[in-house]
Amino acid sequence: MAKELLRMDHITKVFPGVKALDNVNLSVEEGEIHALVGENGAGKSTLMNVLSGIYPYGTYEGDIVYEGEVCKFQKIKDSEKKGIVIIHQELALVPQMSIGENMFIGNERGTKNAINWNETYSEADKYLKMVGLSESSHVLIKDIGTGKQQLVEIAKALAKHAKLLILDEPTSSLNETDSRALLDLMLEFKKQGMTMIIISHKLNEVVYVADKITVIRDGSTVETMDCHSTKIDEDRIIRGMVGRELTNRFPKREGVAIGDINLEVKDWTVHHPLYTERKVVDGVNFNVRKGEVVGIYGLMGAGRTELAMSIFGKSYGSEVTGTLTINGQEVSLKDPRAAIEAKIAYVTEDRKGNGLVLSNPIRVNTSLANMKGVSDRGIIDQDKEYQVADEYREKLSTKTPSVEQNVGNLSGGNQQKVLLAKWMFTDPDILILDEPTRGIDVGAKYEIYCIINDLVKAGKSVVMISSELPEVLGMSDRIYIMNEGRFVGELNAAEATQELIMTSILQSGRGE
């Protein structure tokens, strides 16, 4: 058995009001790739923040034993000195600076008052070569793609003489090819004796690279699986993550009559807002009927959100062309207001970024898209507004002491319910739900699925955009598959399988 490099012993971390980590144990051996998996909010990132000293020694309980000694990191620099380097999910690069400058930021070459630029750039080039980048280190970060930026981050970590490299969702913003290249690079590093911890949601990637997999659920370690002693597949990991079998994840939808076509989109093409010659959505055709849930599945960057936003009052892109037909009538929606009036609702993907006003209470958020419903000639009837918000709180069983609570204080699942309430209050016929269950726990997901079922039961049409295959398969009546801006397949729920969907994506990619 190889030597143990890192042991995190009974780590408990409490934030005001919530126990983020509860007695977590993690043991990483030298030269292995150790994957940390778990749902959002399970505590993976918190654990890594404890390890890297972002939460200093003393703010948590338990011990970090690294290379046989107990470490008491006060700040990130302390852990970096020991060779523990973390690469965060959001890239920490300054776009206007060159690759070389970025790599040695806070770690400058030269003396205190004079940076040695020659050394900086020659060293940078050396590390760039190690990660397989042929770019000069003088190139500005903003001029290279995300995939390459991610590699620069790794080169930056190597320049800090990393012994233990932690990658937090390294492929979340990369396309298939770049992701695969990154994973292969990790395997290459492993051969050279580097130890790595990878946090990832993409279980196929985890299975591909990991030697061991530790599952974290609700702030505690559930189990550690050894990928070499037994064959571990994705279902096995999911079972550990959610703590139950997959069978009951989706509520049954029965006796919903599917009616006429409600929304029809034809030849929908959207260009990128800045690089106007690039087509983000390319000649998309689809329709959704009354009482139907239509799933749109695609990987990140396939153009799903862009499609939805461009339909919703041209909120995205330039040169939006194509026809929209609602209930048999062709419409032109020039802004979100027009879309809302045409009875379309777009429940955004990013709750915090463009969905909710976190500093405002539930009551205010609920009425925001339909202020006319609670006001008369510009004057708000606050009592009525309260009643509306309270009604939806009850209907969607949002867990909160009162609707006067600021939305920022709610959990992800409850925020999602408020967001749904806001759009349900606009009384739409067509709801476009963009990643409706991203980042919320399994229980809340189930409740959201029930709400979706209730909506179609009431004769509404639901377009559900998702990058979670099981969800798309479990909830949709029909599934459209999107890849690189185009629809590459349409399947009925009965015939759809995970394999069929993935094949059509892969084939469409190869066809180019």
Place this chain on the structure above:
Amino acid sequence: MSINIKDVLKKYTMVFALLAVIIFFQAITGGKMLLAQNVNNLISQNAYVFVLAAGMLLCILTGGNIDLACGSVVCFIGGIGAVMMDKDISWVFAVIVMFIGGILVGAWQGFWIAYFKVPPFIATLAGMYAFRGLSNVVLQGYTVGIRNQVFLNVFGGGADCYIPDLFGGQNLNVTCLLIGIILAVIFVVMTVTGRARAIKAGNDVGPFYGDAVKMVVVSIAVIWFFYKLANYKGIPTSLIWIGVVLLVYAYITSNTRMGRYLYAVGGNEKATTLSGIDSRKVYFFAYVNMGLMSGLAGILTIARATQAQPTFGQGYEMDAIAACFIGGASAYGGEGNIFGIVIGALLMGVINMGMSIMGMEANYQKVVKGLVVLIAIIFDVVSNSKKK
């Protein structure tokens, strides 16, 4: 259900700070601070702060955006009015022109900010220079005096700008005191009926003693304040303008759709836009309003000074911004209210007056003012970071 003392303290920190400062100066000046005349002056001297801060609040709500130009605009608009009245043009017409002028200035700045996405800091910095220059042009570099007595009386300038006593009280302005009592009664009645309406609608209201304490405290404060005014000359006319502005803006920010949009845009502009609200209109509204308030502040300023000078209004923008931030408006937008800025403006006013009574040197007064603003912001930042 009960009221958390800690929350109350947190919510009204600045009110307690204001009380502490008043008590401090009252003690150190041997009771001069709260002499009727000083209370009266506190209002007339700071009329422009209240008015500009009300306008500034709307801008700040949209995302911490400020208007650096309003001091210059005050001077510019005031200059136009003074010159018109100097040429014996009817004061009513002059006032109308000044209001419209303010709106046009606001529309000019709001247009660039809202529709061309010029950063407000830059757009209004440009305005600050330009309108200062234009003030000089309008006044041709001279001081222009105002002789129109009616104008002065209406807008709080000269010796007779007080509401006369209808009952002919000797040392006590009975009308003034009566108005104070009536206002207190109106407040109590509105609180009680509002509460009843909310209960009838089935809404969650706090325990009754919370409202009861509020009613008692506010009534006492209002009656005490008007008693002080009554002991001097009564209600200064500028107080009426302040009162109207504050009430209207309190209503706009809390009860109208546009008010709600200001908060929403400041809290999350993307979410607001995707909710079908045109954020450009919201910015435009905020800055047009700021222009209108600058116009009113210009009128009040020249009335109080009974003249217009090319140097008027310098630093007014900073006083207004300070009042907003001290009063709890968030420098990132989306948070703040009219009650807060009233407290903020009063706190600044009290500190100014207290230091003047003490005879502190003007330069040190500025140092103290600066520190007060800094402390208020630190407090805001710290209490917000604790929330997260």
